[in-house]
Ligand SMILES: Nc1ncnc2c1ncn2[C@@H]1O[C@H](COP(=O)(O)OP(=O)(O)O)[C@@H](O)[C@H]1O
């Protein structure tokens with residue numbers, strides 16, 4: 001069966017994918033490639049030497065599904081404390097889609113990105129603690145990921161509005177030519193520490209932009225909350 005998405009508004013879009021609420025299950029989302037940015041466009045944009053890698057390696061959906069499977073094998077269920085679950089592929093009228101766990105707050109709204117939360121509230125003590133829990137988890141478990149981008153992390157809140165956990169929804173796997181799990185663990189740890197440092201740098205930059213009138217860029221903003229009919 002082909003799932004129809006084209007009549008629906010995506011709830012968000014990243015650089016590569018459009019994200020839709022699954023029409024048959026509000027607790028799942030479907031990610032499809034942006035029709036305006038093909039895999040070949042993406043490979044071209046990366047430049048040498050990454051442009052030598054096969055086209056399939058630029059497919060986030062495939063990469064994500066592969067990494068999820070290996071993470072689950074390696075760590076079992078607890079990895080899903082900080083990583084959204086993945087339920088495989090479906091056919092849609094916008095091409096092959098990857099089905100993932102939709103991260104929602106207790107009030108039913110789709111969780112906001114860490115970028116939006118820091119933009120709105122600053123880097124509060126509560127948020128700092130949540131970031132610390134995530135980065136410690138990354139280090140303890142040597143989770144293979146690309147850079148930890150603030151729009152690839154969502155902040156899930158409980159019924160009182162308190163932060164329950166941060167969940168990484170994109171950017172898993174390795175950026176380099178060698179898959180991270182093949183590297184000695186001290187090197188993996190060093191790379192993760194560097195990524196955490198870069199992430200804190202990004203938080204600082206964002207904090208410095210808070211006096212601007214407009215949210216920087218469109219990455220990390222939701223197009224609708226998945227519950228109201230706007
Ligand atoms: N599982 C999810 N739960 C809640 N929001 C999500 C989820 N996956 C993606 N999003 C939202 O959609 C945006 C784009 O998704 P993403 O997977 O990062 O696409 P891309 O690969 O194009 O960067 C994210 O910044 C986030 O706001």
Ligand SMILES: [Mg+2]
Nearest residue numbers: 014015152170
């Ligand atoms: Mg993304």
